[in-house]
Amino acid sequence: MDTAFTRLVGVRHPVVQTGMGWVAGPRLVSAAAGAGALGILGSATMTLDQLREAIREVRARTDAPFGVNLRADAGDAGDRVRMLVEEGVRVASFALAPSADLIADLKAAGVVVIPSVGARRHAEKVASWGADAVIVQGGEGGGHTGEVATTVLLPQVVDAVDIPVVAAGGFRDGRGLVAALAYGAAGIAMGTRFLLTSDSTVPEAVKACYLAASVRDVTVTTAVDGLPHRMLRTPFVDSLERAGRVRALLRAVRGASAFRRLSGLTWPRMIRDGLALKHGKDLSWGQVLLAANTPMLLRAAMVQGRTDLGVMASGQVAGVIDDLPSCAELVERIMTEAEEVLGVLEGFRAVR
Numbered sequence: 001m002d003t004a005f006t007r008l009v010g011v012r013h014p015v016v017q018t019g020m021g022w023v024a025g026p027r028l029v030s031a032a033a034g035a036g037a038l039g040i041l042g043s044a045t046m047t048l049d050q051l052r053e054a055i056r057e058v059r060a061r062t063d064a065p066f067g068v069n070l071r072a073d074a075g076d077a078g079d080r081v082r083m084l085v086e087e088g089v090r091v092a093s094f095a096l097a098p099s100a101d102l103i104a105d106l107k108a109a110g111v112v113v114i115p116s117v118g119a120r121r122h123a124e125k126v127a128s129w130g131a132d133a134v135i136v137q138g139g140e141g142g143g144h145t146g147e148v149a150t151t152v153l154l155p156q157v158v159d160a161v162d163i164p165v166v167a168a169g170g171f172r173d174g175r176g177l178v179a180a181l182a183y184g185a186a187g188i189a190m191g192t193r194f195l196l197t198s199d200s201t202v203p204e205a206v207k208a209c210y211l212a213a214s215v216r217d218v219t220v221t222t223a224v225d226g227l228p229h230r231m232l233r234t235p236f237v238d239s240l241e242r243a244g245r246v247r248a249l250l251r252a253v254r255g256a257s258a259f260r261r262l263s264g265l266t267w268p269r270m271i272r273d274g275l276a277l278k279h280g281k282d283l284s285w286g287q288v289l290l291a292a293n294t295p296m297l298l299r300a301a302m303v304q305g306r307t308d309l310g311v312m313a314s315g316q317v318a319g320v321i322d323d324l325p326s327c328a329e330l331v332e333r334i335m336t337e338a339e340e341v342l343g344v345l346e347g348f349r350a351v352r
Helices: 004-009 026-034 048-061 077-087 100-108 120-128 150-160 174-183 204-212 235-242 245-263 267-278 285-302 316-320 327-347
Strands: 015-017 038-042 066-070 091-094 112-117 134-137 165-168 187-190 218-221 229-232
Touching (some): 015 026, 015 327, 026 038, 026 048, 026 327, 038 048, 038 091, 048 066, 066 077, 100 112, 112 120, 120 134, 120 150, 134 150, 150 165, 150 174, 174 187, 174 327, 218 235
Parallel strands (some): 015 038, 038 066, 066 091, 091 112, 134 165, 165 187
Antiparallel strands (some): 218 229
C-alpha cells in the first residue's frame, strides 16, 4: 500500500511499531521492520552505549528501515542525535516535541524527523519547524495521553498541516487502518498491539494480564507521576492511588535512585532532566520525582514480570486483543483485512 508515509520512510506498509521503553528492543523492532512496518527502538531507558549496541543489533537482523525514539528533553539529547547520524539511522521519533534546532540538525544529516503530538497546536508548531511527519495520539492510546479521542483529534490535525500524519490510539487491525486513511492519515501507529506479539520480549505472565483485560480494565491515573497515564488497572495501581503523599514520595525517591544506578545517569544530569520536565508544565518537585520513578515501575513489569510491583502502560485496545501473533503474521493480517474492507467499500459505490 503506497502512501505519503511509506514513500517518506521507505517501508512497504503504512504501519508503525511505536518506541516503547523496556519493550521496543532489537528483537521486536527488527521483527516489525522485517514485516514491512516501521519499527522504532525505545531509547529513553537505554544508556548511550546500550543504544549504539541496540542499533547495530537491529541492523544485523534486518536491512529494512527502522527508527529510534528519543526524549527531546533529555540532557544528553544532543549526544543521542549525533549517534543516530553516525550510525545511519533513517528515522528519529520523539515523544515530546523536539526544538527547532534539533529538527534542523537531524534534517541536515538526512534523518527523517517524526514527533508525536497530542494536540493540533503542537502539530502545527513542529510542522512549522520542519518536521517531516507527525504521529497523532488520541486519548485511547497507552502511556501518557490526552483527553481528546482519536476520531476527533486526527481530522483536526490532518486539516491543519501539510505533512504526512500517522494516527495512533485505538488501532489493531485492517479496519482501523482503512478508517485512519479515510480521515486523511497516511498510516497508523500501534504500541499495545505490537507489545502483544510473540516477538515481544515482555514476560508471558504480563502478556497474559493484557489478554485477560477488558476495555474497562484499562484506566487513566495520575498516581504514577502526576500526569494522566493510561495503563491496566491492577491492585498495585489501586494501592498507588490510595497511598498518601509522603509514602508516594518515599517510593519515588527509592525508584529514582535505582533508575540512576541502572541508567548510569548522575544526580546532576537527573536534576537537569527534572528541570527540563518542569519547564512549561505546572509540576511540583514531588511530581518530578514521581516521573523519575516511572521507568522503574514500568521495568518491574515489562522486564522482571512483577505485575504485583510494576505498572503496565496500555492503550484501551488491549481490551479487544486476544492473541499473540508474530509481527509478520500481524502486519500481513492487517494489510489483508484492509484490502478486504476497501473492496467492500468499493461495492457501495453506485453503479451508473
